[in-house]
Amino acid sequence: xxQVRDLVAAYGPIVALHGVSLxxxxxxxxxxxxxxxxxxxxxxxxxxGLLRARSGSxxxxxxxxxxxxxxxxxxxGMSHIPExxxxxxELTVLENLRLGAYSRFAxxxxxxxxxxxxxxxxxxxxxxxxxxxxxxxxxxxARTVREYGHRRRDFDAALKQIFEYFPILAQRKNQxxxxxxxxxxxxxxxxxxxxxxPRLLLLDEPSMGLAPLVTREIFEIIQAINRTQGVTIxxxxxxxxxxxxxxxxxxVLETGRIALADTSENLRxxxxxxxxxxxx
Amino acid sequence: xxxxxxxxxxxLAAGSLYGLLALAVVLIYRSTTxxxxxxxxxxxxxxxxxxSILQWGDYWVMFPLIxxxxxxxxxxxxxxxxxxxxxxxxxxxIIVTLGxxxxxxxxxxxxxxxxxxxxxxxxxxxxxGIKFFGGGALHIGPTVISYHDLTIMVFAVAIMxxxxxxxQYTPLGLAMRATAQNPVASRLMGIRVGRMLTIGWALSATxxxxxxxxIAPIVLLSSSMMxxxxxYAFAAAVLGGLDSPVGAIVxxxxxxxxxxxxxxxxxxxxxxxxxxLTVTLGIIFLVLLVRPTGIFGxxxxxxx
Amino acid sequence: xxxxxxPRTSRVIIFVVxxxxxxxxxxxxHVLPGVFPLRFAPYRTLQASQVAMWVxxxxxxxxxxxxxxxxxxxxxxxxxxxxxxxxxxMVDHGxxxxxxxxxxxxxxxxxxxxxxxxxxxxxxxxxxxxxLGLALATPQILKKYEGLTHGTQGINVRPEVPPPxxxxxxxxxxTLSRDEWMYLLVLFIVFIMTILALNIxxxxxxxxxxxxxxxEVAAQAMGISVPRYKTMAxxxxxxYAGVAGGAYALVMEYISPExxxxxxxxNLLTTIVIGGLASILGSVLGAVGLVLVPELxxxxxxxIPGVNIGAELSWAFYGVVLILIMxxxxxxxxxxxxxxxxxxxxMVLRSLRTTYxxxxxxxxxxxxxxxxxxxxxxxxxxxxHPDAER
Numbered sequence: 003x004x005q006v007r008d009l010v011a012a013y014g015p016i017v018a019l020h021g022v023s024l025x026x027x028x029x030x031x032x033x034x035x036x037x038x039x040x041x042x043x044x045x046x047x048x049x050x051g052l053l054r055a056r057s058g059s060x061x062x063x064x065x066x067x068x069x070x071x072x073x074x075x076x077x078x079g080m081s082h083i084p085e086x087x088x089x090x091x092e093l094t095v096l097e098n099l100r101l102g103a104y105s106r107f108a109x110x111x112x113x114x115x116x117x118x119x120x121x122x123x124x125x126x127x128x129x130x131x132x133x134x135x136x137x138x139x140x141x142x143x144a145r146t147v148r149e150y151g152h153r154r155r156d157f158d159a160a161l162k163q164i165f166e167y168f169p170i171l172a173q174r175k176n177q178x179x180x181x182x183x184x185x186x187x188x189x190x191x192x193x194x195x196x197x198x199x200p201r202l203l204l205l206d207e208p209s210m211g212l213a214p215l216v217t218r219e220i221f222e223i224i225q226a227i228n229r230t231q232g233v234t235i236x237x238x239x240x241x242x243x244x245x246x247x248x249x250x251x252x253x254v255l256e257t258g259r260i261a262l263a264d265t266s267e268n269l270r271x272x273x274x275x276x277x278x279x280x281x282x
Numbered sequence: 283x284x285x286x287x288x289x290x291x292x293x294l295a296a297g298s299l300y301g302l303l304a305l306a307v308v309l310i311y312r313s314t315t316x317x318x319x320x321x322x323x324x325x326x327x328x329x330x331x332x333x334s335i336l337q338w339g340d341y342w343v344m345f346p347l348i349x350x351x352x353x354x355x356x357x358x359x360x361x362x363x364x365x366x367x368x369x370x371x372x373x374x375x376i377i378v379t380l381g382x383x384x385x386x387x388x389x390x391x392x393x394x395x396x397x398x399x400x401x402x403x404x405x406x407x408x409x410x411g412i413k414f415f416g417g418g419a420l421h422i423g424p425t426v427i428s429y430h431d432l433t434i435m436v437f438a439v440a441i442m443x444x445x446x447x448x449x450q451y452t453p454l455g456l457a458m459r460a461t462a463q464n465p466v467a468s469r470l471m472g473i474r475v476g477r478m479l480t481i482g483w484a485l486s487a488t489x490x491x492x493x494x495x496x497i498a499p500i501v502l503l504s505s506s507m508m509x510x511x512x513x514y515a516f517a518a519a520v521l522g523g524l525d526s527p528v529g530a531i532v533x534x535x536x537x538x539x540x541x542x543x544x545x546x547x548x549x550x551x552x553x554x555x556x557x558x559l560t561v562t563l564g565i566i567f568l569v570l571l572v573r574p575t576g577i578f579g580x581x582x583x584x585x586x
Numbered sequence: 587x588x589x590x591x592x593p594r595t596s597r598v599i600i601f602v603v604x605x606x607x608x609x610x611x612x613x614x615x616h617v618l619p620g621v622f623p624l625r626f627a628p629y630r631t632l633q634a635s636q637v638a639m640w641v642x643x644x645x646x647x648x649x650x651x652x653x654x655x656x657x658x659x660x661x662x663x664x665x666x667x668x669x670x671x672x673x674x675x676m677v678d679h680g681x682x683x684x685x686x687x688x689x690x691x692x693x694x695x696x697x698x699x700x701x702x703x704x705x706x707x708x709x710x711x712x713x714x715x716x717x718l719g720l721a722l723a724t725p726q727i728l729k730k731y732e733g734l735t736h737g738t739q740g741i742n743v744r745p746e747v748p749p750p751x752x753x754x755x756x757x758x759x760x761t762l763s764r765d766e767w768m769y770l771l772v773l774f775i776v777f778i779m780t781i782l783a784l785n786i787x788x789x790x791x792x793x794x795x796x797x798x799x800x801x802e803v804a805a806q807a808m809g810i811s812v813p814r815y816k817t818m819a820x821x822x823x824x825x826y827a828g829v830a831g832g833a834y835a836l837v838m839e840y841i842s843p844e845x846x847x848x849x850x851x852x853n854l855l856t857t858i859v860i861g862g863l864a865s866i867l868g869s870v871l872g873a874v875g876l877v878l879v880p881e882l883x884x885x886x887x888x889x890i891p892g893v894n895i896g897a898e899l900s901w902a903f904y905g906v907v908l909i910l911i912m913x914x915x916x917x918x919x920x921x922x923x924x925x926x927x928x929x930x931x932x933m934v935l936r937s938l939r940t941t942y943x944x945x946x947x948x949x950x951x952x953x954x955x956x957x958x959x960x961x962x963x964x965x966x967x968x969x970x971h972p973d974a975e976r
Contacts, residue, residue, distance in 0.1 A: 052466065076472035088467040090460050092580070101460050104453070105472025146453075198472065317711055319852075366913045366941075372710075373657065374912045377859045380852065381912070384905030392898050513722060513848070520715040560726045563719035567704070570716055574707045 003028040003202055003234050004049070009058035011041075011048045018044040020258040021058065026202070026251075031228050031235045033245035033266065035279055036255035042238040043085050045255070046204045049236075050082035051075040062202065076105045081200035085207050087191040091180030095171055095190055098179050099164060102197030103157055164193040167223050185216035192220070196227065203227070205237040209244060217241065221248055242279040246270050254279070287425040289542040295431035297538020298438035299497050303508075303515035304522070304530035305442060306490035311524045313462045313482035316364075316375045320382035321515065322508030324359070324487055325494035327390050328352040332495060333401060333503055341405050348495070349488050356487025357480045364483070365476065391505035398507075401498035403430065434496055441489060442531045449527075458482060521566045523579025532577065537562055605777070631765040632837070633877055638772040639833045640873035644857050645783045645866065646826020651855070652863035653792060654819040655799030656705065660717030662851035663724040664824040667694040668831025669841050670728070670735055676746040676835075683748055687775070687832030691825045698824020702817035721851035728843035740842030743835045772833050779826060783866055786822065795819055796864070860911055862920025871919040879907055914941055 004026035011019040018041045026032045036042050047053040049060055051072035060068040067075055072082075090098050122130055146153070165172040168189040174182060179190060188208055195203060205224070209217040225248045227233050239245035246252055246266045254262040254275065262269065269275050303321060310318045318324075332348045363382055367375050406416025406429075414433045419426045449455035461468045461478040468475055494508065501507050518537050522529020540562050545555040553561060569577065647661050668690035675686040701720065708716055728735050735741075750767035762770070786792050794815045797805040806812050835841050853876060861872020878885075883895040883903055895903050915922040925937070 050470065052469065072469040073472050073474050076470060082470050084467070084470065088464060088470070090463050090467060092463055093456075093460065097456060097460075100453070100456060101468075101471045101473070104457060194471075311711070315711070317714070363909055367916070370912065370916045371863075373651075373855075373859050373863070374916055377856055378909050378912050380856060381905035381908030384908070385902045386905075388899055388902035388905070392902075513718075516715055517719065520712055524711055556730055557726055560723040563723050567716055567719060570712055571704055571707055574709070574712060576712070 003063055004236065005059075005061040006045075006049065007059045007061075009045070009048055009060065010056040011044055011053055011058075012056055013044075013053075017056075018258055019048065019055075022255070022258070022260055024253050024260065024263070026234060026236050028234055029228075029232050030250040031225070031237065031248055033242075033249035033252040034236065034238045034255055035240075035242045035245060035252060035269075035275075036261075037278075038240070039257075040255040041258040042255055043206050044258075046082060046084075046206050046236070046238055050080060050204055052082070052084075073105075076198060079199075079201040080204065081195040081198045081202070082204040083191050083195040083206060083208070085210065087187050089179045089187055089191055089194070092178060094176050094178055095182070096175045098190055098194050099161060099171075099197050100157075102194035103160060105198050106153075106156070106160075160197055160199070164196060167196075167227070168193055184212050185220070188212060188216075188220055189223075192223070192227075196233075200233060202234045202236065205235060207238055207240060209239060209241045217244060221245075224248060242275070285546075286543075287423065289546050290539055291422075291425050291427045291431070293539030293542040294535055295427070295434055295538070296541070297518075297535035298435045298531070299493060299500075299534070300511065300514045300518045300537055301531035301534025302438050302441065302493035302496070303490060303511055304518035304534050305438075305445070305527055306486045306493065307515055307519045308522075308524060308527055308530040309445070309482060309486035309489065311519070312527075313458060313479060314364075314368075314375070315372055316379065317516070318486070319376065319379040319512070320359075320386055321486070321490055322512030323383050323386040323390070324352075324355065325490035325497075326505060326508040327386050328355060328487070328491040329401065329494035329498045329503060329507075330390055330394050332491075333394075333399060333498075336402065341402060342407055349491060352487045352491035353484040356490075357484040359487075360480045360483035364479070368479070387505055394505070398502035398504035401495075401503040403499040404433075404495070437492070437496070438531055438534070441492065442527055445485075445489075445527050454481070517563065517566055520576055521569060523573075523576030525580060526576070526578035529576055529578035537566075540565055631763070631769050635765070635769045635772050635837045637873050637877045638769065638776045639830050639837055640854075640857060640876055641776050641870050642779050642833060643827045643830035643854060644861065644869035644873045645779055646823035646830070647854055648858045648861075648863065648865070648869045649783065649786065649795065649826070650819050650823035652858060652865065652868070653787060653799065654795040654816065656816065656819065657710065657714040657855070658717040658820075658823070659714050659848070659851050659855055660701075660720035660724075661823070661827045661854050662846045662848065663720045664694040664698055664827035665831035665834060665850070666724050666728065666843075666846035667697055667824075668828030669835045669846070670741070670831075671828070672832035673741040673743050673835045673841055674734065677741055677743060680746075683746065683832075683836060687829055687836075690832040690835075691829035694828025694831065695821045695825030698827075699817055699821035701824070702820025705820060706813050706816055718848060718851065721846075721848040725843040725847050728846070735843070738843060740840055741835075742840050744839040747836055747839055768837055772837060775829065775833060779829065780866065780870075783826075783869075787866065791815070791818070856908065858918075860908065860918055862918030862923075865918070865920040867923065868918050868920035871923070875919060879904055882907070914938060 004024075006022060006024045009019050009022040010017065022041070022045055024032070024034070024045075034042050034045060044053065048055045048068075051067070051070055051074070055068050058068065059066060062075075062078060062080060065078070067078065070078075076082075090101065093101070170186055171189060171193055174186065179187065182190060192205070192208070208220055208224070212220070221244050224235060224237070228235050228248075237245055237249065246269055249266040252262075252264060252266045252269045253260055254269070262272070262275065264272070303325065306325070307318060307321050310316055310321070328348065328351065331351060332344070335347070336344055338344070359382065363378055364375065367378055404415045407414050413429060414436070416429050419428045420432060449459055457468070457471075457473045458478050458481065460471065461473060461475050465475050468478070493511075497511060498507065514537060515534070518533035519530050520533070521536060522531070522533030541558050544553070544561045545558045548557075548561065573579070643661060643665060647658065650656050650658055668687075671690035671693050672683070672686035675681040675689060676683060681689075701717075705713055705716065729738050732738070747764070747768070749764060750762040794805070794810045797808065797810055798812055798815055802812055834845075838845075857872035857876045858869060859872075860875050861870070862868025880900060883900055887893050887895055911919070917924075
């Protein structure tokens, strides 16, 4: 589903990724491990479009996305739950979830439009962009009005599902997100990401700052999401133990390069991994 | 005593106008934490444009067109002048707005040179049986208030309410609030942050245009007509809390009233009408000491 | 109290002497006629004095806003205090000018401290607005209490302005015009204030200021008394403004309440942002810019055939320059200078072109999204950043 080849990314003069390649097969959970500063978050940011890559290619469902903006990538069916959650801390839980659903309906349009646009000539693209700019807003509005009922039902159904995974969120529906506990915030972040009905979920250090029990709970839910809904998951984690427990495949990043790539079983058995990352 | 209430009423009317411009300032501040020093000039420019096109048609017929032009103007400025420095420190963007102030002001006085022009007051209009603007006055208790002033106040409050509803209950409003709080997360939600900013500026310019249209008949249309008002608008916005549209209007009303009362009721030797502005600013300063983010402003909790 | 240790004394002395020579001797000396025939018109001399005066206040404001992060839109008020104190003491009480300038500075500094105390409660735009209020109130207050301030008619300082002292004529055989002598005086003050500023900035005091700017909480955790240093920053910057105000009175020879309106305060802030925040060089460049940019149309652009930026559009021209500098030099002119000095011209051109093309791209492509950076958040012009020069 996701193919990354020779990705090079930098922050100004500091090169963070020196040619990273990885594959995420559809329906699987892939873990990216590594120490602090290895470039794990950078990899996710480059994939989701927050950071523009210097070189290399990123293909999602066969389509190149490395020069697309983050907003466009979201509409293609990829959801990135960033490091530190990045919730809208002054908005309520419900509002956060609502925002998660923002791109839900853009997906179908976005994907089609993007593919259409890529096939056009330069002049054609300019024309396409101009028409989009002039009428896009109005057309989106019209579509929203037309499909209101259907979207409302869709949204409610999605909300119900999220509340099934995270019942505590239902309780705290109208609470301001900044006042939730760490674990609840992480749940909200994941829930918000799921509202976009992604086919690929990028999770950046979900365990960060959380107590072990809560972390375990969250990882179980992540596994459930993968199993029951078939959502492909790419998770970046420092907690190698937990990550390898739920992942099918794993990559180990060291200072911007892939050091190891294998099934999670083999990684768990490997001497190198055990010593460096599993504390054995 | 009647005089007192008369002063208060006059203050409310003037204050509504300050409040409207303050509302425009707050709109931009909320979405970008930028103080738009060019707000007044943008309103002034739109009003001049309105003056030109009002020759072609009825006031209320042209009104929506004027608002549309204002929106386009605001959006254009965001795209051309603000977008390139977006991401820069706030002070830089403020300097850009100061530059815009200079440019818009100069271009306006160059294009429409000459004596201050008379600008038509909004003509009487009946909507759903209620009379707006027009002559005549209403007697409320001991005071008399003209329909004109009354409508201005209603306009200000109505716009405030509409904006509140927009931000609170519509998806677009929610998206704009989200963008203001956390642009990175907003992008990950698929929100086109750039477009939100443009819309924010367009909205703000529209509100500013309404303020300009209402102020021009009073002070006569000239390129310097909004300069003083802008400062009052900033003061009102700060008083009410820079991220609160309600605060902007309330702040404006308070300033309007306090100005009038200070002018009328303080001893002339060491205060009096000459020091109206100073006393008003002093009051604002005192309020800020007690509520450092304005009356309705939200305390910002900062994480280390 | 902190020790004021001059930064590498010998370097400073060389710097001072060299700069003095360059800034005064060459343009204004008639000692070497024929070799240095530069003899500026009196008008230019006045402008040079003005630049020097703005440098002083810019230095102070930069300490407060650039290094300490407190935005002040009210420094015109402190300048007014300095100017009026000096003028009143000179004209009404016959004090010698150099004491009055110091007095003006000290008084302004005191008021600055008093302002700094309530300012502790306010941040960002609220502080900016509160100080703007100060700037707005100043002309009104000056006009109101005319018993002291001579009200709207202002104070004519000219009679009290000292003529060039006799010894210069006698010892060096140079005849200085009044303007040139004034320039020399102010230049001298600038040097002292600049050295003082350099000291402050490189000392513990300066580091405390920067620490507070970057994170008040962290600074507090490190044992820095935030209230103390923040008020000190206000006091110091107000002192500078007061001294500059005294210089203003001398240079302009006439002061009135309307001179110190809010436009002046806004200009001051513009000056340091354009020049470069948190940078001594920036303060200087900003002051030069403040005086020279209005001259640019006539000095440079109108000489290009076909170009005529009339006087009616000079204000708009100024605005355009302001915006362009903010787009292409986010760290100010000092940042640009740093970039030029560090990199080769080719690289400078390349980065300018990238900025330009990104701007054009943003204009023409409706799908262009805001907030996306080329190579990550810090890439843009991190090399311009003042801290990078250490």
